[in-house]
Amino acid sequence: MSVTFRALDPLRDAELVHGWVTHPRTTGRWMARDAKLVDVERACMRMAADEHRRGVLGLRDGEPAFLMETFEEAGPGDLGLRFLTPPTRTPGDPSARSVLTAVLAHLFEDPAVGRVVVEADVDTAVLGVCTREQFFATTTGVAA
Template sequence: MSTTNAGLRTALGTFGVRPLDPLKDAGLLHSWVTHPKAAFWMMQDATPEDVERAYLRIAADEHHHALLGLHDGVPAFLMETYDPAHRELTGLYEPEPGDVGMHFLVAPAGTPLHGFTRAVITTVLAHIFDDPMAVRVVVEPDVSNKAVQTLNEAVGFVPVREIDKPEKKALLSFCTREQFAAATGVSV
């Protein structure tokens, strides 16, 4: 894998991100976040208007950002970053300067491509670490989501402890720039 200004080039194609447009992208996002495979996104019963409102709120929030991920130029995943000192994890751990919270969602697809989700999370982390101010990425997946925990560990995340969030019991995990580079071979 190699990174370029255009994104991450892999054997599966080129991955990149673009700004999310809450008004134009709401219909697409609705189909993703309400899909049964997106149960951990907790928007199963959302209407298209609910999704549009949620992403308009994110667009207006200085501490929370959403980007649309692309595979060979086609929307294929959603990524969100947040400042854990102000969103999601406030009061649940002691944030350090340079911490960036992250969520990602791979679009439901017909035939899965082996290694696709790993390429997505690698793209997400490479994008975050492209910012020299980002020191460590913080995630808090549901403790029952073993698949994403395995994927997180494959790209360098280290589980720290379980935490209780209002909506779930989560596994707090961290990944530094160095851990990411060592796990993936991607230099950022």
């Protein structure tokens, strides 16, 4: 499985994101069931224009697989993360851990990032704060 990243393109990606956020199984912060396509385009444009936030589309094997939004946190070295996968994916998909591992490795490539603070919904498996040390220890099998 190959995971790559590209900047969210508000006009090119709005229709895809619109389908994800208006899906009946989408929950939490991303839920926008009544949103029109133009509403999602505007939200994506606001994200793209904000110097403190960054929208990134994640591709798994070249296909759109998730949306992540990173944002500045209050603490030095902290990076906030919001993560959305399409609700049509199979719950408990074993590739989800691989995708998250790729996302965190990508974010920690920036030496200024010491922690990734994940804003998770109740229904997501991604919870808590992932520090560089805890993330690498956990993914290499050093810590549980």
